[in-house]
Amino acid sequence: MTWLDFKRRIRDKSAIITSFIAPFVLASILGLAFGNAQTAGLVRVGIVITSPNAASISIVNSGLAEAALPGYITIKRFNSVAQVNSGISNHTIDAGIIVPGDLGSKGSFTDLLKNIKDLYSTMFVQSSKLPDKYSIAVISSGSSAVPGQVAKGIAASIDSRIYTGLLVATTTEITGANQPKTTTSVANSPNDFLSLSVQGAVTPLPFTLKSSDFGSGKNIIGYFAPSMAIVFLFIGAGMGARGIVAERSGGTLTRLAAAPVRSGAVVAGKILSILVLSLVSVFLLWGETAVIFGASWGNPLGVALLIVATTLAMCGLSIFLTSLAKTEQQAFSASAIVGFALALLGGNFFPPGSLPPWMQTISLTTPNGWALVGFGRLSQEGFGFSGVLGPIEVLGTIAIVFGIASLIRIGRVVEL
Amino acid sequence: MKIEKVSGTGSLPVLECSHLVKSFASRKAVNDISFHIDQGECYGMLGPNGAGKTTTISIACGLLQKDSGEVKVNGKELNHKSILPKRDIGYVPQDLALYPELSASDNLRFFGKLYGLSGRDLEGRINETLETVGLIDRRDDRIESFSGGMKRRANIAAGLLHKPSLLVLDEPTVGVDPQSRNAILEAVQLLSNEGMAVLYTTHYMEEAERLCDRVGIIDKGQIVAEGTRRELVEQLGSLDRIRISVSGMHREGAEVLRKLQGVQEVIEIGDEIEVLIPQARLKLPSVIEALIENHLPLTSLEVVEPNLEAVFLALTGRELRD
Ligand SMILES: Nc1ncnc2c1ncn2[C@@H]1O[C@H](COP(=O)(O)OP(=O)(O)OP(=O)(O)O)[C@@H](O)[C@H]1O
Numbered sequence: 001m002t003w004l005d006f007k008r009r010i011r012d013k014s015a016i017i018t019s020f021i022a023p024f025v026l027a028s029i030l031g032l033a034f035g036n037a038q039t040a041g042l043v044r045v046g047i048v049i050t051s052p053n054a055a056s057i058s059i060v061n062s063g064l065a066e067a068a069l070p071g072y073i074t075i076k077r078f079n080s081v082a083q084v085n086s087g088i089s090n091h092t093i094d095a096g097i098i099v100p101g102d103l104g105s106k107g108s109f110t111d112l113l114k115n116i117k118d119l120y121s122t123m124f125v126q127s128s129k130l131p132d133k134y135s136i137a138v139i140s141s142g143s144s145a146v147p148g149q150v151a152k153g154i155a156a157s158i159d160s161r162i163y164t165g166l167l168v169a170t171t172t173e174i175t176g177a178n179q180p181k182t183t184t185s186v187a188n189s190p191n192d193f194l195s196l197s198v199q200g201a202v203t204p205l206p207f208t209l210k211s212s213d214f215g216s217g218k219n220i221i222g223y224f225a226p227s228m229a230i231v232f233l234f235i236g237a238g239m240g241a242r243g244i245v246a247e248r249s250g251g252t253l254t255r256l257a258a259a260p261v262r263s264g265a266v267v268a269g270k271i272l273s274i275l276v277l278s279l280v281s282v283f284l285l286w287g288e289t290a291v292i293f294g295a296s297w298g299n300p301l302g303v304a305l306l307i308v309a310t311t312l313a314m315c316g317l318s319i320f321l322t323s324l325a326k327t328e329q330q331a332f333s334a335s336a337i338v339g340f341a342l343a344l345l346g347g348n349f350f351p352p353g354s355l356p357p358w359m360q361t362i363s364l365t366t367p368n369g370w371a372l373v374g375f376g377r378l379s380q381e382g383f384g385f386s387g388v389l390g391p392i393e394v395l396g397t398i399a400i401v402f403g404i405a406s407l408i409r410i411g412r413v414v415e416l
Numbered sequence: 417m418k419i420e421k422v423s424g425t426g427s428l429p430v431l432e433c434s435h436l437v438k439s440f441a442s443r444k445a446v447n448d449i450s451f452h453i454d455q456g457e458c459y460g461m462l463g464p465n466g467a468g469k470t471t472t473i474s475i476a477c478g479l480l481q482k483d484s485g486e487v488k489v490n491g492k493e494l495n496h497k498s499i500l501p502k503r504d505i506g507y508v509p510q511d512l513a514l515y516p517e518l519s520a521s522d523n524l525r526f527f528g529k530l531y532g533l534s535g536r537d538l539e540g541r542i543n544e545t546l547e548t549v550g551l552i553d554r555r556d557d558r559i560e561s562f563s564g565g566m567k568r569r570a571n572i573a574a575g576l577l578h579k580p581s582l583l584v585l586d587e588p589t590v591g592v593d594p595q596s597r598n599a600i601l602e603a604v605q606l607l608s609n610e611g612m613a614v615l616y617t618t619h620y621m622e623e624a625e626r627l628c629d630r631v632g633i634i635d636k637g638q639i640v641a642e643g644t645r646r647e648l649v650e651q652l653g654s655l656d657r658i659r660i661s662v663s664g665m666h667r668e669g670a671e672v673l674r675k676l677q678g679v680q681e682v683i684e685i686g687d688e689i690e691v692l693i694p695q696a697r698l699k700l701p702s703v704i705e706a707l708i709e710n711h712l713p714l715t716s717l718e719v720v721e722p723n724l725e726a727v728f729l730a731l732t733g734r735e736l737r738d
């Protein structure tokens with residue numbers, strides 16, 4: 001019964017759009033709107049260190065580590081600038097970063113500081129020619145702005161490493177804290193200075209730099225995807241339940257009632273097919289956004305449990321609402337209006353953490369709000385599954401209350 | 417050639433309804449209705465709009481909870497909660513009850529599975545039933561692409577799929593073109609001849625006359641008369657008419673016929689003579705004999721029996737169709 005019903009529903013184009021296509025498209029749009037380095041697909045960045053030495057290699061490495069690159073960005077290392085250039089023209093990479101490897105090794109302290117300052121003004125030149133001695137260059141094919149932006153972000157991250165390394169070194173120099181031996185001969189011993197700055201560069205920073213270029217891009221989809229799933233769960237379940245009302249007016253329900261099948265089985269079959277379709281759509285969205293955007297929804301167990309609780313709550317509420325409607329038309333308007341009202345009040349269209357306090361309070365009167373708290377904790381704040389037990393409890397209660405109410409109401413619709 | 421009917425074994429009726437009562441709010445839609453249908457019998461339920469036909473059928477098929485009374489299908493009691501006895505019934509609702517977005521065969525597959533059919537058995541039945549209703553070449557087309565008449569026929573196919581012993585059709589020809597209507601009537605006739613019991617509701621008198629072995633006339637929730645057409649007409653006491661032409665000699669003819677025993681009235685209508693006489697067919701030989709004896713040139717002779725329309729009119733004082 002469920003399977004027959006399910007098969008029938010997935011042949012319905014509007015069901016496919018509501019359950020599978022719309023949430024994905026909207027999540028992508030919102031993700032792009034609110035995220036910075038959001039891209040569709042992978043970005044491959046080539047990196048080369050010209051005449052590398054131990055110092056420059058470790059600076060680059062820690063710069064890359066600092067960037068905390070998401071899954072959709074891959075780094076390829078090259079040995080020469082020519083390789084990077086040909087990689088771009090062959091489209092095996094989307095952008096290239098050229099780091100001068102003898103950075104600082106020959107310059108004096110002032111020289112270096114001057115160059116570092118210059119770095120900021122010169123590094124974002126898009127050119128395929130070899131960069132100046134002390135500046136990091138970013139090369140991109142120019143066909144798409146996104147890979148260039150990503151590479152610039154990575155370059156900035158490497159650069160900040162050099163700069164903080166210098167800062168640490170300079171501070172140490174001036175205060176004489178750790179390196180009393182070199183106090184007087186900084187300017188004359190660039191190698192000592194370099195070793196200091198490298199040491200500073202690879203030491204973890206005392207504060208965390210928020211890498212807004214990448215982090216938010218990844219997580220914003222990891223947040224908006226479940227958020228849109230919530231909205232369309234409600235609308236999709238409403239459509240499914242409307243199908244039951246339609247079967248009544250379309251007469252097929254009479255035929256079902258005439259068949260040697262329990263009316264309870266008919267109701268259960270219908271509701272189960274709605275739930276199955278809803279669950280499949282959300283889990284699929286989870287997989288899609290992970291593969292295509294490298295988005296992370298957070299702790300998998302927490303996400304899975306929260307998806308189930310959210311699906312049950314939203315479907316329960318939506319089916320109940322539909323079962324109250326007298327006509328199909330009424331059911332349609334009701335689920336659209338209530339669906340979007342819940343989405344607006346619940347905060348589904350806002351980026352995580354952007355709701356003013358008074359709206360946060362309002363949002364918690366909706367299942368949407370509670371589900372978003374859960375998904376936000378998982379994707380934005382890195383909570384484990386125990387962190388979403390609260391929202392799951394609230395959603396579970398909503399699911400039980402409206403689930404039972406729906407069963408009773410739909411049972412009555414099926415009775416002739 | 418008329419196929420010999422597989423007649424009832426005389427044992428159990430396929431459907432037996434006793435004293436069915438059903439009210440909606442204060443209105444009694446069905447008020448103490450009893451009837452039965454034997455194997456191979458086609459029972460017609462004839463009545464105007466709102467008479468209670470659909471309500472009676474819904475109770476008989478276990479779709480609707482009755483207030484009181486009893487329904488037995490092949491000896492098994494059936495109510496709105498029954499499961500197994502419903503297998504014996506093939507129900508064809510008054511309104512189209514198919515999924516328009518699915519093809520004819522997909523619809524039948526869906527409903528066939530509900531009746532426990534599957535696999536090759538199911539596929540075989542799908543083809544057979546589509547053959548029966550003449551839709552086999554539209555097998556894989558969506559229902560929404562069908563004409564009204566074709567939809568009706570597909571609707572019937574869905575009720576036949578599981579070879580029920582009782583086929584229940586609720587006004588299957590309403591709003592159907594003559595071609596489809598004929599196809600439907602022929603299919604029903606064939607099934608009935610093959611031994612299927614048929615409950616057929618209609619407000620078309622001609623259909624009941626053509627198809628049904630017995631007819632129940634229903635009005636305001638009650639069966640006001642029941643029997644074969646013959647019985648009904650006799651019950652009404654209306655007289656048959658014999659329409660006679662005796663070229664140019666109708667006056668003489670009328671004279672002769674008036675003297676004939678049993679004749680109640682003789683009317684001259686133009687060149688023709690109409691004789692009102694009970695059981696006209698039995699009296700035909702004596703009528704012909706009398707005319708020949710008096711050397712009257714008989715050119716044509718026709719027996720006109722009163723129809724169900726007349727019966728209905730006589731019983732209710734209303735026309736069958738408003
Ligand atoms: N669900 C219902 N609620 C209230 N009244 C009903 C309901 N179903 C039928 N009735 C009433 O019961 C009476 C009998 O209706 P029914 O549908 O059985 O008539 P019918 O003989 O099938 O008529 P038709 O030829 O128009 O199909 C009508 O007066 C109708 O208004």
Ligand SMILES: [Mg+2]
Nearest residue numbers: 469470510586
């Ligand atoms: Mg009816």
